[in-house]
Amino acid sequence: MDANTIYLALFLYFIVGSIIARQARRKLGSGVNDFFLAGRALGGVIAALTYSATTYSAFMLVGLAGFTYIGGVGALGFELIYLSGLILVAFFGPRFWLVGNRYNYLTPTEMLGDRYESRAVSIVSAVAAVIFLIPYSAVQLIGIGALLEGISGGAIPYIAGVSVAAVIAVYWTWTGGLKAVAWTDSLQAAVMLTVAVLSVIFIAYRAFDGFGGMFAQLEAQYPQWLTVPGPGFFNVNAFVGLTLPWFFFSLSNPQVSQRLFMPGSLGQMRIMVMGFLVFGFIYTLVSIMWGFSARLLLPDLEVADSATPVLLSMNIVPGIVALLVMLGISAAAISTVNSIILSLSSMVCRDVFKNISREIDEERELLIGRIFVPLFTVFILGFATLRLDLIAALSVASSAGLLVMVPALIGAFFWRRGTAAGVLSSVIVGGLTAMVLQYSGWRPLDLWPGVWSGIVAVTLFIGVSLLTLPPEKKAEEFLGFLNRELNRRKVI
Amino acid sequence: MSLKQQRIFWALLFGAMILAAFIVPFLPPLRDLSSVYGAFLFWNAFALVVIICLGIITARWRDDDGR
Numbered sequence: 001m002d003a004n005t006i007y008l009a010l011f012l013y014f015i016v017g018s019i020i021a022r023q024a025r026r027k028l029g030s031g032v033n034d035f036f037l038a039g040r041a042l043g044g045v046i047a048a049l050t051y052s053a054t055t056y057s058a059f060m061l062v063g064l065a066g067f068t069y070i071g072g073v074g075a076l077g078f079e080l081i082y083l084s085g086l087i088l089v090a091f092f093g094p095r096f097w098l099v100g101n102r103y104n105y106l107t108p109t110e111m112l113g114d115r116y117e118s119r120a121v122s123i124v125s126a127v128a129a130v131i132f133l134i135p136y137s138a139v140q141l142i143g144i145g146a147l148l149e150g151i152s153g154g155a156i157p158y159i160a161g162v163s164v165a166a167v168i169a170v171y172w173t174w175t176g177g178l179k180a181v182a183w184t185d186s187l188q189a190a191v192m193l194t195v196a197v198l199s200v201i202f203i204a205y206r207a208f209d210g211f212g213g214m215f216a217q218l219e220a221q222y223p224q225w226l227t228v229p230g231p232g233f234f235n236v237n238a239f240v241g242l243t244l245p246w247f248f249f250s251l252s253n254p255q256v257s258q259r260l261f262m263p264g265s266l267g268q269m270r271i272m273v274m275g276f277l278v279f280g281f282i283y284t285l286v287s288i289m290w291g292f293s294a295r296l297l298l299p300d301l302e303v304a305d306s307a308t309p310v311l312l313s314m315n316i317v318p319g320i321v322a323l324l325v326m327l328g329i330s331a332a333a334i335s336t337v338n339s340i341i342l343s344l345s346s347m348v349c350r351d352v353f354k355n356i357s358r359e360i361d362e363e364r365e366l367l368i369g370r371i372f373v374p375l376f377t378v379f380i381l382g383f384a385t386l387r388l389d390l391i392a393a394l395s396v397a398s399s400a401g402l403l404v405m406v407p408a409l410i411g412a413f414f415w416r417r418g419t420a421a422g423v424l425s426s427v428i429v430g431g432l433t434a435m436v437l438q439y440s441g442w443r444p445l446d447l448w449p450g451v452w453s454g455i456v457a458v459t460l461f462i463g464v465s466l467l468t469l470p471p472e473k474k475a476e477e478f479l480g481f482l483n484r485e486l487n488r489r490k491v492i
Numbered sequence: 493m494s495l496k497q498q499r500i501f502w503a504l505l506f507g508a509m510i511l512a513a514f515i516v517p518f519l520p521p522l523r524d525l526s527s528v529y530g531a532f533l534f535w536n537a538f539a540l541v542v543i544i545c546l547g548i549i550t551a552r553w554r555d556d557d558g559r
Contacts, residue, residue, distance in 0.1 A: 073517075073530075073531045073535070074517075074531075076531075076532060076535050080513070080535045080536070081510065081514070083539060084510065084513065084538070084542040086542075086546060087506045087510075087546065090546055090549045091503075094553060215528045218528075219526060219527055223526030226525075226526050226527060226530055226531065227517075227522070227530060227531055228517050228518055228523065229518070239514070239518075243514070247510070266553040269550075270551070273550055274543075274546065274550065277542075277543045277546060278543070281539055281543065284539075285536075486495070488554075489555070490495070490553065491495075491552075491553055492495060492498045492552075
């Protein structure tokens, strides 16, 4: 594809998004809650679209398609079990929302610190989120750089691709905070889904005479790809190791769980949850079909992740659709990165700075948060330009590492006996376990790092909590308020 | 059913469904069924049932204005 055409498309995309971001800023209030949580008044449809765009990154049409290419239908199971993790939101979503409104929490880590009456809990959890989410964000930029470089035949240098993506992400975020991110995410989610559906229809009908033809060819030529373990990639251990941490994604990843504070009402949260589920189901099916198509059309690829760029460069998909798919993948990556940047910035100003110096007023807190938006972007860009193997290892470790937050979050709502010492030990030791196992490649008993970090975190949280004194008064007040409200609002 | 009973009911139901999603496709007959009507259909049906269940649960939520 011609480099100038790609640059022009990206420029137009940036202009449209910037107009939306500036419109969002006009309706932005001046407080911290306004900038980072859109004033806790997000409408259901926008909330659903930003939740979708934040959750689904470039991984879907690149990584998941690649998983399908090498592992077959197991990729569908992995992704749909991950989608079903929204079950957790049925239990935790209203709880987050209720206590968020009651105690004015800005971040999930602030909530943990308050519930367990420990500033250290807030700070350590926030630092852990930064450690695990920066490499994950860098991989998003790496994905865009590699995609643009590949699709342009090298005419767009890698560094140009990652820089363009970073500039777009930081400008939209800086312009209007969460409101701008949510509005531009909505645009991006619409682009992601529309072009993905459109492209897979083109491929199915132009290459296989329809979806029936595609599956008939798959059954005839690659029958193993329709079973698990099938070709072998998704053996039981790999399947559990990959899927288990991601099942808890809606709780463990702060850029996602922070969105549970944002809807204007429970009714809006309902629209958010259901909208996301429908979006996710369709987007997953499309990504899987994409991988199956690549398996049939491009059986000899050496790198599975290149299935998408190579498929786009074939003549099956019209040039304009291929260009839009490229934009859709870029949109998926940018919408994930800018949400992470915003979430991390809010954690730094609220959980780190405000806990270290309690004298910070709201204006200064917001200023610190805003300063960290470009700082984190530069940091993530720096990581992306290095292209180190360590980054890939850390990004894979992110889901395993962030999983260690889950016991503390569940305990906050369901276990009065949980303590700050339990949280700190589970987050620190569990996080280190994830990093060491992921980086060393060591898999005791053939279990994946995410399984071990989960086991370590749960064991330490329960064990250490039972050996230390819980914040009884706070637990009573926090859970008493929740139980009254949950009963009144008929929430399970 | 009281809210507490509902909580237990849904938690058990979801627990069973998730376990099934992890286990069933790896066992016969789905393990040996090289067809779109095997694991592919099973996981799609699983996801659709989850979506319907969440629709039922969230439809009961009430805001202050009674909606």
